[in-house]
Amino acid sequence: MKLILAVINNDDSAIVTSALTKEGFFVTSLATTGGFLMAGNRTLLIGTEDENVNKIKEIIAGHCSTRKQKNPGSQPLGGGLVNGSLPEEVTVGGATYFVLDVNEFGKV
Amino acid sequence: MKLILAVINNDDSAIVTSALTKEGFFVTSLATTGGFLMAGNRTLLIGTEDENVNKIKEIIAGHCSTRKQKNPGSQPLGGGLVNGSLPEEVTVGGATYFVLDVNEFGKV
Amino acid sequence: MKLILAVINNDDSAIVTSALTKEGFFVTSLATTGGFLMAGNRTLLIGTEDENVNKIKEIIAGHCSTRKQKNPGSQPLGGGLVNGSLPEEVTVGGATYFVLDVNEFGKV
């Protein structure tokens, strides 16, 4: 048994969740915040048998789109000054996933 | 050391949490959403020594009650039409738990 | 690859998160609640290579401060009565962390 934690962009999370449950997968959704951009995102918890992990990764990948977003730390500081030490843009969207081994799984 | 993640029905979570802390267990509570019914629920994180896992499962089971709930996807579509492809009801309540091995645990 | 879950006091979480991202670490932040004091706190998810775990523990420890807080269950009950069975104070602040093994990590 595996527990997948997948951090998904807010714009894609409803579509990804719906695609997963349509395929019979069970999902618990957490409202989370990215530590760098401080923007809301979603972390999905998906407990599943080992053989389903690749199928779930495909579903997630198939419903996420990457996009560029201004790095809030790189905005002009006013008076013509700019914070020049940070990249202008970061790539967002897509998903980050962690697959964890489950020692024991059950429903009571 | 183990980390238990337990998804609990909103109606039972306060009672379960209180029962766990009364027994000396430590709990961190997350407000979560079920991916299928899109209803709020609670995910409890309980870090504990290996020998306490069964006791914690008993406490959770002893304070959760299962019940039936209409499947929101099966509601009539109006004009006498019904979405006939989904089960009328799903069983909710009870709890789903995952026990994970902890590589390292500490307090700083 | 490891996934660190760190429960941080609300007062320290912004500073800890900022210190971690400045060092190039990636953080996902969850708004959580302590099961005992029922106060809001923050749980940080930090996925990282095995060799960074000690550095991350040092950063967390270096930006958290422990403090004493009245145990809400020990407050006077009015009319001169006191709930004498609970400790007057609990130690809060500091952080509790769990390091979990990651079976598979990726970005799609």
Ligand SMILES: Nc1ncnc2c1ncn2[C@@H]1O[C@@H]2COP(=O)(O)O[C@H]3[C@@H](O)[C@H](n4cnc5c(N)ncnc54)O[C@@H]3COP(=O)(O)O[C@H]2[C@H]1O
């Ligand atoms: N310390 C840092 N220094 C420089 N650039 C940084 C950085 N932390 C993040 N970034 C960049 O900013 C994007 C948004 O990160 P954020 O932390 O808000 O939101 C992140 C975070 O919530 C989560 N995440 C990604 N990797 C993680 C990891 N290893 N552990 C925990 N959460 C992770 O997924 C979201 C999207 O991550 P993604 O990598 O696609 O995209 C990241 C990355 O391009």
Ligand SMILES: Nc1ncnc2c1ncn2[C@@H]1O[C@@H]2COP(=O)(O)O[C@H]3[C@@H](O)[C@H](n4cnc5c(N)ncnc54)O[C@@H]3COP(=O)(O)O[C@H]2[C@H]1O
């Ligand atoms: N393997 C797993 N991984 C991650 N989280 C899990 C999980 N198993 C259960 N959960 C969590 O526990 C809640 C209750 O699940 P339960 O199986 O008792 O009760 C479920 C089940 O009877 C049914 N159900 C859930 N997903 C389904 C699906 N894909 N197809 C058909 N029925 C589904 O609807 C009820 C409510 O589901 P909902 O998603 O709203 O809420 C779920 C979800 O938040």
Ligand SMILES: Nc1ncnc2c1ncn2[C@@H]1O[C@@H]2COP(=O)(O)O[C@H]3[C@@H](O)[C@H](n4cnc5c(N)ncnc54)O[C@@H]3COP(=O)(O)O[C@H]2[C@H]1O
């Ligand atoms: N093994 C574990 N598993 C999951 N989460 C954990 C954990 N250990 C700590 N936490 C999380 O970290 C917060 C601070 O715990 P700490 O042990 O520093 O500080 C604790 C401790 O001094 C005391 N405490 C907690 N649970 C207790 C219990 N069952 N009996 C007696 N004292 C308790 O009250 C303080 C606040 O606890 P609270 O539950 O509100 O909030 C806890 C909880 O959210």
